[in-house]
Amino acid sequence: MSIAPSPAPKKLDRETLVKRIKTLGPWHMNIQLTDDLNTGQVFVEDGVKRGREEGGQGGDVSLLQLRDLFLKQIDSIYTDGLQGKTFLDCACNAGGYCFWTREREIKAAFGFDVREHWIKQARFVKAQRKIAPTDRIQFCVNDLYDIPSQNLTPSDITMFKGIFYHLPDPITGLKIAADLTNEVMFFNTSTTWGEPDGSMKAGWESTENVMSGVHGLKWYPTGPKVCADILKWAGFVEMKLIFYRQQFDTPHIGRTEIVASKVPGLLDNLHGEWIK
Ligand SMILES: C[S@@+](CC[C@H](N)C(=O)[O-])C[C@H]1O[C@@H](n2cnc3c(N)ncnc32)[C@H](O)[C@@H]1O
Numbered sequence: 596m597s598i599a600p601s602p603a604p605k606k607l608d609r610e611t612l613v614k615r616i617k618t619l620g621p622w623h624m625n626i627q628l629t630d631d632l633n634t635g636q637v638f639v640e641d642g643v644k645r646g647r648e649e650g651g652q653g654g655d656v657s658l659l660q661l662r663d664l665f666l667k668q669i670d671s672i673y674t675d676g677l678q679g680k681t682f683l684d685c686a687c688n689a690g691g692y693c694f695w696t697r698e699r700e701i702k703a704a705f706g707f708d709v710r711e712h713w714i715k716q717a718r719f720v721k722a723q724r725k726i727a728p729t730d731r732i733q734f735c736v737n738d739l740y741d742i743p744s745q746n747l748t749p750s751d752i753t754m755f756k757g758i759f760y761h762l763p764d765p766i767t768g769l770k771i772a773a774d775l776t777n778e779v780m781f782f783n784t785s786t787t788w789g790e791p792d793g794s795m796k797a798g799w800e801s802t803e804n805v806m807s808g809v810h811g812l813k814w815y816p817t818g819p820k821v822c823a824d825i826l827k828w829a830g831f832v833e834m835k836l837i838f839y840r841q842q843f844d845t846p847h848i849g850r851t852e853i854v855a856s857k858v859p860g861l862l863d864n865l866h867g868e869w870i871k
Pocket of ligand 1: 623685686687688707708709710713737738739740756757758761805806807808809
């Protein structure tokens with residue numbers, strides 16, 4: 596990964612920012628831009644119907660507040676900060692995790708997503724975020740399956756969140772990301788709920804919905820056990836289960852998060868349950 600310096604973009608006034616945020620919607624990530632404006636606030640101000648999670652603008656796209664929990668996890672793994680570390684976000688959406696690692700002095704962050712819609716948002720945030728630096732961050736539109744041809748240098752930390760269950764071949768997809776990870780992977784996926792854990796279940800999804808995959812075929816793991824087996828096969832030697840829970844609005848669906856490491860000891864202070 597190499598980051599070429601680019602000239603500082605012109606910062607827009609509040610009124611123009613609000614207009615641009617609305618034009619670029621819907622937003623999935625609530626990212627603070629200025630002291631009094633974030634990417635989700637305008638939808639709340641407009642009184643638009645709330646989505647699944649707090650502050651959502653309704654419809655298929657739920658607006659999530661992801662920063663604080665993520666940085667809490669980062670701080671407990673990398674207690675000396677992220678100086679000298681590199682970060683890769685697969686399916687980065689509006690790029691929130693790249694911006695938040697920059698708040699912890701990441702050396703370089705690279706995010707890609709298959710949809711132009713999200714990368715436009717990420718580039719807008721990079722240009723207009725005033726409350727923290729946004730240099731050292733790059734984004735591009737890419738399908739995960741095309742990433743091996745990009746010859747990326749492996750990163751220390753990888754985000755693999757919300758993409759596993761949108762892939763026609765999730766094991767190959769995860770291996771692509773694992774092979775680009777030196778230390779830690781944040782893995783988060785939808786699962787089935789109420790079925791014996793240990794397998795993968797096929798299904799179909801829209802290729803048009805901006806939150807979906809683009810290949811149609813999808814696979815849901817039946818719980819964290821099968822995910823941990825695949826992560827172990829992909830080269831991770833220690834893992835912690837952060838959560839496994841039922842999704843309250845769709846009872847047959849669950850959600851799980853696992854943080855996996857290739858370096859023994861890195862997860863010792865992370866809140867979660869060891870997976871043996
Ligand atoms: C459920 S959202 C998750 C977004 C973000 N990673 C998060 O956890 O908040 C799914 C994202 O995966 C992207 N995506 C789906 N299939 C992809 C693929 N094959 N390659 C890259 N991105 C993909 C979508 O465009 C969308 O941004």
